[in-house]
Amino acid sequence: MRNIVILISGSGSNMAAIVRAAELGHWAERLNAQVAAVLSNRADAQGLALAHDHGIPTQVLDHKAFASREDFDAALKAEIDRYAPALVVLAGFMRILSPAFVAHYAGRLLNVHPSLLPAFPGLNTHQRAIDAGCRFAGATVHQVTVDLDHGPILAQAVVPVLPGDTPDNLAARVLSQEHLIYPQAVAHFLAQLPMRSKRG
Ligand code: GAR
16 A cells, blocks of 8 residues: 655644545555554644544644754654555645655655646745735645755646735635645545555
């Protein structure tokens, strides 16, 4: 079975969408894949309870307990690698990853970002889209490379920016699309990977 490890920092709604898609879409049978673990850098991430309810092992690794980004990333890598993942999925994981971490998971590390990349990498994407007068906004699923929010694009969804939009209601409109495109992109990506994990 090919393991997917999902990393979260907050509400975990994208993680939940992927877990639901894996169950409803019978990923175990069809894709030989399962969500093996959900890891968070924050103990208060609401998504942890949801993963637990689905019988998925969860773990918290608090980045504040580590002296450096490299130390945290090395510890995170060790935890992730316990599951020998075919795929590592960032789902609202609000950490910049060190080059060594990204290199280790090259070709098997995905992210969802709440903008139409390459527009608005980084934070505050919705406020920036509104301030720029954009008529459209959206979300991007992409492979992660060392260049923050710039890896190869796998899927995008577009939503309108409506008159009077606040960052919060634009974020909600974008997020509902993330829930559609991220599970689809993960399934599609898995379908194109070798059926067996290199690590057995
Ligand atoms: C999502 O909108 C995701 O695109 C964004 O955080 C939110 C997490 O929501 N990610 C980033 O901004 C990464 N730079 P969720 O925890 O409910 O999935």
